[in-house]
Amino acid sequence: MNELLKRCAADIEAAASCRIALDQQVRAYDLLEALLDPSGPQVAEDAAQAYLQAYSANAPTVDVSALKVELEARMEPLRAAMNDARFEAAAAASLHEFAKEVFDTWQHAGIFARRRALRELRERAGFRLESHRIGNYVAKTFDLQNEAQARFSRTQQAVFAADVAYKIKPGTFAAIYDMLKSR
Structure with a gap:
């Protein structure tokens, strides 16, 4: 979780220096806020299931x-x-x-x-x-x-x-699923 927060701080810096679109950052941090909200553990579970389904459906068909x-x-x-x-x-x-x-x-x-x-x-x-x-x-x-x-x-x-090259990595969905599952 600490690593995720460090990454978020780096993303905020990137957004402030106009390297990442601000509307993308707002959407990402709305999701992060929902995931970190202790009163809503179901959000994390739902997000984990959605990522797992997307990963299962897309993993064999994507040629990286x-x-x-x-x-x-x-x-x-x-x-x-x-x-x-x-x-x-x-x-x-x-x-x-x-x-x-x-x-x-x-x-x-x-x-x-x-x-x-x-x-x-x-x-x-x-x-x-x-x-x-x-x-x-x-x-x-x-x-x-x-x-x-x-x-x-x-x-x-x-x-x-x-530029979405940073998103094209094998196992991204699985890593997000594992992180959300460990929460």
């Missing part, structure tokens, strides 16, 4: 290796999108840091250093930057950075919500 191959095929586009979003977020953060450096140069350097820094920022940004609005670029790149980070967080959440 084919399931893993199919899972990898489905996860590949999600992981590619997450990697693209990670790259965009890193590039946006780098652009924002560079914009802050250019703003500092614009405030404290000479005319040639100012023009060179602005030209480099224009090249890196990929959009037109006017010299009399240099302070706005820091804010604009900050907004771009936040948008890119939000896109990355959404794609990361989608990957972690869809």
Whole structure:
């Protein structure tokens, strides 16, 4: 039981850091609360019987290796999108840091250093930057950075919500049944 509680704490951390969908966590902890409730021992027995029946029905028909191959095929586009979003977020953060450096140069350097820094920022940004609005670029790149980070967080959440590889293990139903039976 202590190991189960440690696992639940790890799951709560994973949910808080957006690695697992929160609605899945809410459902899981509603079930856990029902299982741990001392006034309802019948819930544990019912859950144990349901898991045993599901295990008995599905154990001979499930090809775990084919399931893993199919899972990898489905996860590949999600992981590619997450990697693209990670790259965009890193590039946006780098652009924002560079914009802050250019703003500092614009405030404290000479005319040639100012023009060179602005030209480099224009090249890196990929959009037109006017010299009399240099302070706005820091804010604009900050907004771009936040948008890119939000896109990355959404794609990361989608990957972690869809990744069920940790569930594909032989004997999962039997282990859950044994745990519930020992309660």
